[in-house]
Amino acid sequence: MEFKQEPCSIKDEETEQQIDLTEVEEKHHPFQKPQQNTQKMEFEEEPCSIKDEETEQQIDLMEQSEVEKKKHKLQKPRQNTKRRAAECSCICAQCGKSFAHNSSLKKHMRIHTGEKPFICHQCGKSFTWEGSLTKHLQFHSGKRPFGCDQCDKTFILAEQLKRHMKFHAGVKPYVCSVCGKCFSLLDHLRQHERIHSGVKPHACFDCGKSFTSSGDLKTHQRIHTGEKPYKCSYCGQRFAQSGDMKAHERSHTGEKPYKCSHCGKSFSRLGTLKDHERVHTGEKPHKCSHCGKSFSRLGTLKDHERVHTGEKPYKCSHCGQSFSLSGTLKDHERVHTGEKPHQCSSCGKSFRRLSHLRTHEKKYCPKLKVLSREHPTRAAVLEML
Structure with missing residues (x-):
């Protein structure tokens, strides 16, 4: 089956990735045969646009932890009674779990094989279970029925609203054992702990670079693919990251919501404000793992590390020459354009x-x-x- 590569305009990437997290086996009765998804689904709605990339990284971490929990549970031997042993004639050859019906075993095997037979005919995304596809289709409808009573934010799924309310409550029960930093969600803590452990399980197939979260990897891969899914509503310029698009749109509106507490200077990006404040504090928190040199900006550290690694991720679309810095690539491309x-x-x-x-x-x-x-x-x- 082939799909046209049209931009999936999902309104909220936070909600898109939440589907992957909450994807679980449909809970049929043990003796009830699940219905098969035989009807071909057609949609007239245009896919909605992606907006929140930061939450995608958090959701991916949650999804990974849920998969690990499920696999760990499968590794534990089940002690069936004689009656259950007689009922459960279908046994998984990989984990030993028993099922009363062969159809239930087939659904269970998708955990091991990674099979995703349920496909969205609008954007091409596939799912392990039919219930997950049903939830996913809500994104294309554009409906967001779950609203927060403390702010004007709305959500597609009830699970998302419940997750969001934890931030209003201010409860942060998860504490880092290394530095003491607190988090409202366990997944945030686990992602943070990788800063201390140095674990980077998500590797790029193109250049081999590794990342602590799958969201960071997806963002990085756009360097290789050239994908820019975020479009400015004012001038049409496209961006690889939603944060870059939002900051760019402030150049049209003139909005500068981030103000320095030291000198009063305002900025359109929160990251730019943090970098600026280090001029006052002298802080240089970003340290090179190769030579120990410290930097006030993470971007400067990443540029510096390429001196050690030799990585050149920025490739000229005209002649194919590669560069370690995006600014160097822009200067080079002007040789071709004459700008x-x-x-x-x-x-x-x-x-x-x-x-x-x-x-x-x-x-x-x-x-x-x-x-x-x-x-x-x-x-x-x-x-x-």
Whole structure:
């Protein structure tokens, strides 16, 4: 079966990944044969757009923990009574679990084989159980019937609302044994603990790089695929991450909701504010595991680590040349496009790179040389740029 690669516009990636987490066996009666999904489903609704990538990473962690619990449970031997042994004639060859009907055994085997026979005919996503597909179809309907009574946020599933309410309650019962940080959800704690343990179970098949969460891996893989599922509603520009799109849209609205408590400067991104505040505090929390050098920004650390690993994830779409920094790739691509966005304000000459413009302004601009003779103070200021 083939599917057209159309962008799945799921409204809330948090809800999309919650389906994967809550995917469990349909609870039929032990002696009741489950109904098969024989009807082909057709939909007229357009897929909704993805919005929340941060929660996807949390949901993936929850899904992984649930699978581990299920497998651990299957490893425990079951002590059946004589009556149950007579009833349960179908036994799983991999874990020894018994079932009264062969159909129940076949459904159970999907845990071991990874089979996902139930497919959404709108976006192509597949599921292990029919009940999970039924829940998934609610995303395409666009209905969000479960609303929070403390804020205006709405959800598709009741499980999501219950999970959300924990944040309002402020209860954080899960404590990190290493640093003491508290979390409201066990999955958040487990993801955090990987920072201390260094465990990165999710590896990229293209370059081999590993990540602590499946959400981080999916985001990284867009570097290789070029996928940009998030579209700006103002100008149509596309982004690989929802956070980048939201921050970009603030360039249209002028919104800067994040304010520095030290100097009052405002920012459109929370991450930019945190990086800025380290100018005041001098904090450098991001340490290179290869040489021990510390950095105030995580992005700077990642760029630095490529010096040690030799990784060059940014590939030119014109000639195939690879680069370790996205900025270097952008400068290189202008060789192909001829774009020169950096213009001298004095003589109007344009350059591909900002560094070239700065060099021009300091040493070669003829108008600035005249300016330096007539207005030495202003020229000195330009030299400091």
